Amino acid sequence: MKNNIWWGEFTFNVQQQQSWSVGERAILLKRKATEWNLWNIESDEEGDDIIVSDGSAFNLDDKVAAGRFLEQMTTDKIKVYPLLADRTFIARPSSPLTILAGEKTQLFISTPLWFYAETFPGAKPLVDLPFWRPSDSWFGRSTIDGQLCYAKYTTAKTDIDELDLHPHRATTSIMLINNHNKALTINRINVPVNYLHLYSDSKNQLWTSRLTIEVKDDSADVELIIEKKFPSDFDALTFISKPRVLSEHGKLIRRISNLFG
Known part of the structure; x- marks a missing residue:
């Protein structure tokens, strides 16, 4: 997805991941049955476009998840918003x-801008990170x-x-x-x-x-x-x-x- 709309409602199957990337900078979320995993891949260089994808371009094998967010059972949707500082x-x-x-x-x-994501329904915060701090x-x-x-x-x-x-x-x-x-x-x-x-x-x-x-x-x-x-x-x-x-x-x-x- 490369049309500048990178926010809104996103659907995840169990074990599915999605990423929001600007060049080498990426924020990735993966849904599991009872938790959400977050990877925060940082870069010093600002890109031009935010690309929403399955994140397959990023090798996560050698990267430890930056966050694990636990629930009794995850739902299949999250909401993503841009937020100001x-x-x-x-x-x-x-x-x-x-x-x-x-x-x-x-x-x-x-x-x-900051990347903000929350569970849907429920509005439980998952991510609140700047694209560049x-x-x-x-x-x-x-x-x-x-x-x-x-x-x-x-x-x-x-x-x-x-x-x-x-x-x-x-x-x-x-x-x-x-x-x-x-x-x-x-x-x-x-x-x-x-x-x-x-x-x-x-x-x-x-x-x-x-x-x-x-x-x-x-x-x-x-x-x-x-x-x-x-x-x-x-x-x-x-x-x-x-x-x-x-x-x-x-x-x-x-x-x-x-x-x-």
């Missing part, structure tokens, strides 16, 4: 971004005031037509509004992907909820709004999965030092 992401543009006073701009930032990073004013995040470099595109989309990544649209009398220079931006919903467009590319971030005057706080609607230049989107952390009001207040660097 379980922490916020520090996006580092390849060069500093400066938004002039009184201006606004839209950025597009992509982040890696990002590096850990601390973001904040000090070792006390801040948070543990993931980090990545990004080109931070401003034109939707220039995006390089991949099925193992999701793209976040961020509207940045600088209602300050000074220019705002951004070397890093802390993107709260763990608060965002995940959607798919008609080409099965994955998008998160849209963010609006407004900087006002000399306030130390920044208003961050999780938008419920997408602008008209977006394709129609289908809901895929919920956020890791639910925000009741769709609005977050962050100290500017914990959002921009």
